[in-house]
Amino acid sequence: MNNWITNNFWIKILSLILAIVTWFYVNEELIKEKQMTKQLYKSSIISQIQYPSYEKKPVK
Amino acid sequence: MNHYTVLAKMLTEICILWFAYYGILIFARGTRGVYVLRGIILITSLFIITKLLGFERINWIFTKIFALSILAFLIIFQQEIRRGLASIGQRRWSRFFLKQSEIINEITTACFLLSKRKIGLLIAIERETRLEDYIESGVEIDAKVNSELLITIFTPNTPLHDGGIVISGERIAVSGCLFPLTQNPKVSATLGTRHRAALGLSEETDAIVVVVSEETGGVSVAIGGRLTHDLDRESLERVLSNLYRPDKKNSK
Numbered sequence: 001m002n003n004w005i006t007n008n009f010w011i012k013i014l015s016l017i018l019a020i021v022t023w024f025y026v027n028e029e030l031i032k033e034k035q036m037t038k039q040l041y042k043s044s045i046i047s048q049i050q051y052p053s054y055e056k057k058p059v060k
Numbered sequence: 061m062n063h064y065t066v067l068a069k070m071l072t073e074i075c076i077l078w079f080a081y082y083g084i085l086i087f088a089r090g091t092r093g094v095y096v097l098r099g100i101i102l103i104t105s106l107f108i109i110t111k112l113l114g115f116e117r118i119n120w121i122f123t124k125i126f127a128l129s130i131l132a133f134l135i136i137f138q139q140e141i142r143r144g145l146a147s148i149g150q151r152r153w154s155r156f157f158l159k160q161s162e163i164i165n166e167i168t169t170a171c172f173l174l175s176k177r178k179i180g181l182l183i184a185i186e187r188e189t190r191l192e193d194y195i196e197s198g199v200e201i202d203a204k205v206n207s208e209l210l211i212t213i214f215t216p217n218t219p220l221h222d223g224g225i226v227i228s229g230e231r232i233a234v235s236g237c238l239f240p241l242t243q244n245p246k247v248s249a250t251l252g253t254r255h256r257a258a259l260g261l262s263e264e265t266d267a268i269v270v271v272v273s274e275e276t277g278g279v280s281v282a283i284g285g286r287l288t289h290d291l292d293r294e295s296l297e298r299v300l301s302n303l304y305r306p307d308k309k310n311s312k
Contacts, residue, residue: 007305008086015081016074018101021108022081023074 087144096136100129163205163230164300168293170210171272171279180274181214182224182254184239185304189265191226191233198223198234205232224257224269240264244285258282268303270296 005012088097107122134141167183174181184191199220203209205227213220213235223236242259251259258269262282269282278290281299291299 008082011085012082015085016078018081019074019077022077023070025108 087140096133100133103129160301160304163227164297164304166205166207166210167227167270167300168296169207170214171270171296172293173207173211174214175272175277175279178274178277179214179216179272180254181210181270181272182239182258183210183270184224184226184237184258184261185268185270185300186226186228186233187266187268187303187305189267191228191261191265191267194237194239194261195226195228195234198226198237201225201232201235203232205230224254224261239269242285255280255282255287259285259287262286268300270300 085097103122103125107119107126110118110122167185171181171183184194201213209232210225212218213225213232215221220235224239225235226233226237239257240260241253241256242263244259244263247256247259252273252275254271255273258271258280259282261267262269263285266284271280271282271287272278273280279292279296280287280289281291281296282288283299283303288299
């Protein structure tokens with residue numbers, strides 16, 4: 001067990017640090033992306049893209 | 061989704077990334093790729109630092125370099141990536157455990173057969189510390205660990221039976237090696253040369269040294285300057301399976 005931990009100890013530590021940094025970085029980017037998508041929905045840009053103005057809407 | 065689920069997901073993802081990074085670093089170790097990896101890690105660190113400090117322009121440059129570096133990475137590591145993917149596909153994941161147990165089984169079988177016949181045996185199993193100095197004093201064997209071969213080597217009146225053998229990785233590297241005798245004054249005077257050599261080597265290196273006494277047929281193990289006498293088969297197997305990792309050393 002002890003050998004399993006100490007074997008390549010510094011490579012394990014380095015890869016753990018890289019993994020944590022990557023996870024937080026990607027997480028932050030995903031949060032930003034989600035926030036941006038929400039804002040786009042709110043400002044109805046998406047709905048305008050989905051229903052462009054040149055498309056004729058049924059008139060009552 | 062409760063907090064525990066979020067935490068579990070986060071830890072699982074970090075563990076997956078950890079294994080991936082560890083695999084890449086281990087794979088690149090000892091190849092020319094390690095220098096490129098160092099460069100990548102350095103650029104990544106600078107990228108993160110500039111992002112944290114809010115240097116937008118520098119960060120923009122790094123983002124562009126990143127985009128290019130992916131292409132460069134694929135070109136530079138073309139061979140390594142191909143080799144790595146091929147090895148993932150070919151790897152037998154159970155091989156490590158099978159190999160370890162097979163080798164331990166061969167060693168213990170030889171030990172207890174020789175023990176029954178009261179034939180002396182001295183095996184040094186290399187771990188982190190290289191045993192090159194001692195390997196030079198022996199005769200090169202470079203063969204798979206096999207109980208029949210071990211018994212043959214230690215059979216009296218054969219040219220290689222004197223001295224010890226060194227197991228490096230999953231192979232018998234050399235036989236007829238001379239190991240240093242312990243200088244510890246506390247060691248019992250009744251202890252024979254073979255046991256003294258086992259103790260001496262275990263004091264100087266982290267090797268596991270297995271000894272079979274010619275006089276009593278007792279099986280002993282020396283680790284870190286300590287000798288454990290009269291082990292039974294199960295105890296020897298347990299000691300070896302806890303300490304011996306054939307995969308750590310590259311087989312020749």
